[in-house]
Amino acid sequence: MMTSSSTHKKTLHSILATKLNNLTIPTTTSSSSPDHDEFDFNDVFGPTSSTNPNPNSSIFLGDPQIIHNRSHSFIGPSPRYTLSKSLPFSHDFDAESSGEEENEVEKVENVQVGKAGMGYRIGPGDFEIMRVIGKGSFGKVFQVRRRDRSVVNGDGGDGVIGDGIYAMKVMRKDTIIKNNHVDYMKAERDILTKVVHPFVVQLRYSFQTKTKLYLILDFINGGHLFFHLYRQGIFSEDQARVYTAEIVSAVSHLHQRGIVHRDLKPENILMDADGHVMLTDFGLAKEIDESSRSNSLCGTTEYMAPEILLAKGHNKNADWWSVGILLYEMLTGKPPYTHSNRKKLQEKIINEKVKLLPRLSGEAHSLLKGLLQKDPSLRLGSGPRGGDEIKSHKWFKTINWKKLESRELQPKFKPDISGEDCTENFDKCWTAMPLDDSPAPTPTGGEHFHGYTYVAPNPWLSSPE
Template sequence: MVSASQKKTIHSLLSINLRKLTITPPNSNTSPPTDFDFSDVFGPTTPHPNQSQSPPSTSSSSSAAAASAFPMDPPVIHYRSHSFVGPSPRYNPAPSLPFQIQEADDESLEVEPEAAVVVVADDATGDGDKGKSLQVGFNNKIGPGDFEILRMIGQGAFGKVFQVRKKRGPIEGDGEGDGIYAMKVMRKDTIIKKNHVDYMKAERDILTKVVHPFIVQLRYSFQTKSKLYLILDFINGGHLFFHLYRQGIFSEDQARVYTAEIVCAVSHLHKCGIVHRDLKPENILMDADGHVMLTDFGLAKEIDESSRSNSMCGTTEYMAPEILLSKGHNKDADWWSVGVLLYEMLSGQPPFTHPNRKKLQERIIKEKIKLPPFLSTEVHSLLKGLLQKEPSKRLGSGAGGGDEIKRHKWFKSINWKKLEARELQPKFKPDVGGKECTANFDKCWTTMPAHDSPASTPTTGGHFQGYSYVAPNPWLSTG
């Protein structure tokens, strides 16, 4: 049964394309024309299936002793390095639904029985469709050929990240902003070989559900026979890691704004039932205005309040004691990582360090935290609350969650409503020379050839069914 809001959406799509429809006169030298082809307006002639194609969701364990739902946990990261770059905040109008058909070739989109999935973010129509997936049955795909690769900006275990420009679509004025994005490309064969299929699907699913001013915004996801693609807004301020180690340490005033924005982002994730599990400076980006953006959801997981995960994942210096002890962890582990981040911003290094991994783990589990004497008593109090080794005693673990942290006296100068509206301006702004500027990214990547190299096609298929996604347009959320 199609709801009123879904009908309104489809009618809007039809009206936009009908206004653009032109009829080309037949050539007198050719045979008489047949019926006009309206497939670009009304979709394919073969009716689309009515069954729901909701994105797959990850399951969570039902008790502390339950094993992880994934077939194999990701390896622990023992050495720090720049991660995949993430996007900028979702304040430019989202791109419109694509209507062009991708030509078939060896790297073409797989033919899947799925429509473009649009997630309705707000129930502005009053029809109760908030958060629901709306499928539009157009046989049109978006793929790698719709993006011009400008330069390489990162590389990870499963592939590369490029700065790209979206080629102009068939609909003028489709609200694509500056058209500059980060394109994360991952090899299917490597993902399948390392048993990370569920993690890659979970990352895509989580990104489609989260909209927040300080969290990565996914614009598109699609696949070819050999690769997965995530198209994210490009942010050119660089990693927080980059600026932290260039400055040495941040002042308390500077760190307070960054930490407050991170707390807002993590609180929103937790309210959505998501734990990030890999919070560190390399996974926090800075935009041109100096605001932080949380990115890289490759280890994130959906988990309910009563569940625990036994996965051994993350970067050792930022891992909570309960993860290292394999006691089972939940959202409280993220607040430990926030405490480590704050400590590092103010002192220049994490609270527990050691070149030997085993001894580092022992320090995190057993050693008492040493607070730098030059810091204020208020931030000492906050650090003690966040870096409690017992999860149940950790600040943020109570029923109030992130609100407990927001009420701490170190944040008394923060107006949280203005902060979430991006009205509190950070004192530091990165040096950015235009929309395409990559000066704040490591030259070891930006000087490499910008080439999306070929990859082998997995012999087994069906792992990534339902991967395609298009971010909702403003008219889907505002009416």
């Protein structure tokens, strides 16, 4: 016969077992560390880099965390960099006002959608969060669905703006201000409003609340080039040729608009359902005119041009170096310069001659040598013809550039996609994360982000004439 003591002990064991079964482990190690709660495209394939967040301090303190033998994007000191005050954006499609956002207590700087001041205001409540597709130092990137909304057309009639799948990049204002990255975040939004190209991800909306900035971009469901490259190991020259040509086309367009990307790498290149590549993440991009140079130390070390590392000042030629590194990695499976210690990696990039594999064609060798010239004035693409000099290289002789830029050249490889909202080509370490857009403190100095709102000029946003 069981005693009351043993019965009590059994009951306690049962309760303990139930609690252990329901035990959950938090996804972050410290709830007091706001920098790791939210997200930026730069670190989609790994945890936030351990680089010092202060841009005025040394960036080579210890070894970085390496994911797949590469470091993360970062911004270093710039002698010319100063934190700007409020500089309103000017764009034909800006429309500022404030109103109550559906799901948050704070007010949102909304975007007016519609013609002649008629329509409705858009904000975070217009988007249903579906999955996390990335996480970084400033916040998160979510796959979201645009909710159906009834609107008033320009002619006074009623209509509906339908739903759609997008990527929503959410950035914390307090982290941006703390790290002196206000100018970079403003530049990203401003540049994206000016770029329309078949191989560049399109910005559809931007808006803000008191604590966060939001960018709504096209969701590209094929995943990152990084994902496919490390799944396949290497690309054939024919496969890499189409990708490189599309990247060259996109970068040439940016340069014609006076924009330098400065963070070209496979993690920042997406692949759409048809197998075309799409350039994304303009967080380090900058507008630089032909006669100017930037002295910022920024980018991802494996892809940084020697002139950036030497602080000699850089311009658009630095992007062509990165394209060369990209091509090398596509053809060989890894960048030409790698090291687990960032300072030693820097020294290799500056001093070592690139080693070309004999199995590559002579035309590929010639292109890589041209793009990976350490002297930027001798680099392919540095001349007055710019990107056209690269397009006319013999490695691209089979490319019809007119057809390519009309998206008529079909890549042989297409990602395996089950539908418009498919995320199978994104790393499961992100897509399995909880769907929470966590709260953030209201920062001081919120005036830095005045004028952030934007609506892309889409035909379906206005009624027919």
